[in-house]
Amino acid sequence: MKHTLSVLVENKPGVLTRVAGLFARRGFNIDSLVVAETESPEVSRMTITVDEQDQPVEQVTKQLHKLINVIKITSLDPTESVERELLLIKVKADAETRSEIMQIVEIFRAKIVDVSHEVLIIEMTGTREKVSAFMELLEQFGVVELVRTGRLAMGRGKRPT
Amino acid sequence: MKASKVILEALKREGVETIFGFPGGQIIPLYDAIYDFDINHILVRHEQGAGHAADGYARASGKVGVCMATSGPGATNLVTPIANAYMDSVPMVAITGQVSRHLIGLDSFQEADITGITLPIVKHSYLVKRSQDLPRIISEAFYIAGTGRPGPVLIDIPVDVTKEELDFDPDHLPAMQLPGYKPNVKGHPKQVRQAARVIAAAERPVIYAGGGVIAADASQELRELATYGHIPVTTTLTGKGCFPEEHDLSMGMLGMHGTPYANYAVSQADLLIAVGVRFDDRVTGNLSAFAPHARFVHVDIDPAEISKNVAADVPIVGDAKRVLTSLLVELKKLELSADRHLPWMQQVETWKREHPLVVRESEDGEIMPEFAIHKIWEITRGEAVTCTDVGQHQMWAAQHYLSSRPRGFITSAGLGTMGFGFPAAIGAQVARPGELVIDIAGDGSFQMTLQELATAVQYHHRHR
Numbered sequence: 359m360k361h362t363l364s365v366l367v368e369n370k371p372g373v374l375t376r377v378a379g380l381f382a383r384r385g386f387n388i389d390s391l392v393v394a395e396t397e398s399p400e401v402s403r404m405t406i407t408v409d410e411q412d413q414p415v416e417q418v419t420k421q422l423h424k425l426i427n428v429i430k431i432t433s434l435d436p437t438e439s440v441e442r443e444l445l446l447i448k449v450k451a452d453a454e455t456r457s458e459i460m461q462i463v464e465i466f467r468a469k470i471v472d473v474s475h476e477v478l479i480i481e482m483t484g485t486r487e488k489v490s491a492f493m494e495l496l497e498q499f500g501v502v503e504l505v506r507t508g509r510l511a512m513g514r515g516k517r518p519t
Numbered sequence: 520m521k522a523s524k525v526i527l528e529a530l531k532r533e534g535v536e537t538i539f540g541f542p543g544g545q546i547i548p549l550y551d552a553i554y555d556f557d558i559n560h561i562l563v564r565h566e567q568g569a570g571h572a573a574d575g576y577a578r579a580s581g582k583v584g585v586c587m588a589t590s591g592p593g594a595t596n597l598v599t600p601i602a603n604a605y606m607d608s609v610p611m612v613a614i615t616g617q618v619s620r621h622l623i624g625l626d627s628f629q630e631a632d633i634t635g636i637t638l639p640i641v642k643h644s645y646l647v648k649r650s651q652d653l654p655r656i657i658s659e660a661f662y663i664a665g666t667g668r669p670g671p672v673l674i675d676i677p678v679d680v681t682k683e684e685l686d687f688d689p690d691h692l693p694a695m696q697l698p699g700y701k702p703n704v705k706g707h708p709k710q711v712r713q714a715a716r717v718i719a720a721a722e723r724p725v726i727y728a729g730g731g732v733i734a735a736d737a738s739q740e741l742r743e744l745a746t747y748g749h750i751p752v753t754t755t756l757t758g759k760g761c762f763p764e765e766h767d768l769s770m771g772m773l774g775m776h777g778t779p780y781a782n783y784a785v786s787q788a789d790l791l792i793a794v795g796v797r798f799d800d801r802v803t804g805n806l807s808a809f810a811p812h813a814r815f816v817h818v819d820i821d822p823a824e825i826s827k828n829v830a831a832d833v834p835i836v837g838d839a840k841r842v843l844t845s846l847l848v849e850l851k852k853l854e855l856s857a858d859r860h861l862p863w864m865q866q867v868e869t870w871k872r873e874h875p876l877v878v879r880e881s882e883d884g885e886i887m888p889e890f891a892i893h894k895i896w897e898i899t900r901g902e903a904v905t906c907t908d909v910g911q912h913q914m915w916a917a918q919h920y921l922s923s924r925p926r927g928f929i930t931s932a933g934l935g936t937m938g939f940g941f942p943a944a945i946g947a948q949v950a951r952p953g954e955l956v957i958d959i960a961g962d963g964s965f966q967m968t969l970q971e972l973a974t975a976v977q978y979h980h981r982h983r
């Protein structure tokens with residue numbers, strides 16, 4: 359099962375290297391990783407997805423905690439949290455296919471963010487599964503390129519993650 | 520005040536008396552400033568010697584060892600000693616010079632990304648970009664190195680930083696900024712009570728003690744636990760001396776190079792009380808066959824060690840001294856009888872009698888190394904500070920030099936670094952002037968750092 363760790367770290371140079379290095383050294387695998395500043399600029403949040411099958415999540419968490427710059431780790435239960443990925447996808451679109459693509463965009467509540475003669479850029483957010491399903495539907499039109507963030511997640515309820 | 524002086528002032532404030540080092544271009548300002556300070560600088564002949572000497576100093580004294588080198592090759596020569604200290608959880612601060620800030624990243628002369636190179640082998644590291652951070656960073660470095668599970672901390676300082684002027688008040692401690700570092704030391708009371716119950720109920724208990732006991736200065740508490748509970752003790756290589764090896768309850772070292780009786784006892788035990796150990800593969804061999812009948816109480820200050828290799832039945836995260844103290848209190852409430860596991864004690868005695876360690880005296884008229892080591896032990900009554908190198912002689916020393924006190928047996932266990940013993944012995948001698956320090960070395964290992972003979976001779980008069 360995929361496991362999401364929300365890791366608060368000091369926003370200092372080299373912290374990402376320390377985290378990535380730790381994963382490499384201990385033979386852990388990172389499935390996806392998103393890093394950005396939080397509401398306080400001296401703290402960053404890393405949202406790390408790992409596969410439980412590849413490594414014991416408890417060891418990953420404990421080893422991460424040993425990094426001096428790691429402040430707090432929350433292990434997010436999928437049923438108790440909201441998770442999203444962001445996709446930008448560039449699809450071929452001509453007069454014939456354009457309306458069909460727009461329908462799909464509508465159904466998935468995605469957004470067309472750039473239009474040119476031969477292609478559209480579409481922005482879409484959703485769970486990993488939904489993003490994958492959307493990509494699959496667009497394949498038939500010809501995908502020129504796509505970028506996808508890793509998984510972001512936030513615990514439900516009043517308590518901060 | 521000049522930043523170079525600020526560094527030395529801050530080191531003095533941390534109680535640093537000795538620095539082991541070797542100079543070079545990017546650390547010259549620090550060397551220039553040293554003349555004005557009451558700090559003992561030991562000039563080694565290779566930076567590896569400085570690192571191992573700082574390591575030996577730390578192990579012999581319990582204080583943080585300090586070594587210093589220039590940028591580039593000086594810094595990379597410290598890599599082995601830093602890794603060595605990391606593997607054996609030795610408190611050490613390594614200070615390296617770095618090229619000026621505007622030259623970093625340009626493949627400048629004698630530039631090496633030493634913070635990058637050492638990332639997986641340090642407890643923490645700093646690349647100092649602003650001179651005003653120096654007092655705080657030095658405080659933090661010593662605090663991190665010496666608390667929790669000890670380890671090496673690297674401070675890399677660009678030479679232009681050391682030349683800057685800054686305000687510094689030696690009486691004013693800078694606030695540390697370590698929101699993510701809270702070494703847990705106390706041990707959960709509920710877990711401690713549970714451990715006491717499990718120990719009281721055990722029929723075939725064994726204490727398995729390691730370097731964590733020495734680091735926590737918990738030998739006295741361990742001894743009380745063993746004698747109060749009548750529990751035989753085996754130690755790891757780094758744990759040697761945390762329990763007097765001549766004691767009736769001592770079974771010596773366990774594992775691949777351990778005594779037969781320690782290994783028999785572990786294989787038959789129904790309870791292993793593991794204190795300050797990490798279930799290293801040299802100890803356990805095949806994990807699934809290790810102590811197959813035992814439940815595990817595991818006390819360690821590093822939460823990540825607990826259930827890393829062996830699932831603990833009673834995990835206790837905490838400092839060995841504090842945990843053992845509260846464990847004793849709980850055990851005494853349960854009023855253990857001395858003869859509650861008499862058959863087990865007799866069994867251990869029988870194993871000891873029937874499978875003793877053999878000391879080969881001589882073969883073909885030649886003195887056997889085990890015999891020589893045995894003699895050294897006899898003559899010194901196990902009270903010398905004994906350092907070893909790495910190899911067969913190390914294992915013989917571990918088996919036949921019975922250590923009677925903590926910090927009396929210094930060896931490179933985790934990394935197994937040939938060349939460690941001799942410079943470590945120099946460091947130990949500096950830490951314990953007036954005491955007898957012995958290095959038991961192999962011919963191969965000795966040749967890896969024997970240039971430090973010059974260091975030993977140079978400082979002999981001051982430290983013997």
Ligand SMILES: Cc1ncc(C[n+]2csc(CCOP(=O)(O)OP(=O)(O)O)c2C)c(N)n1
Pocket residue numbers: 908909910911912913935936937938960961962963964965
């Ligand atoms: C730096 C380093 N290189 C290589 C080894 C591998 N190694 C382990 S023991 C050993 C031989 C050691 O010889 P010596 O110091 O003479 O000790 P002896 O085994 O003869 O007692 C070697 C090469 C090591 N441990 N460390």
Ligand SMILES: [Mg+2]
Pocket residue numbers: 910961962963
């Ligand atoms: Mg040899």
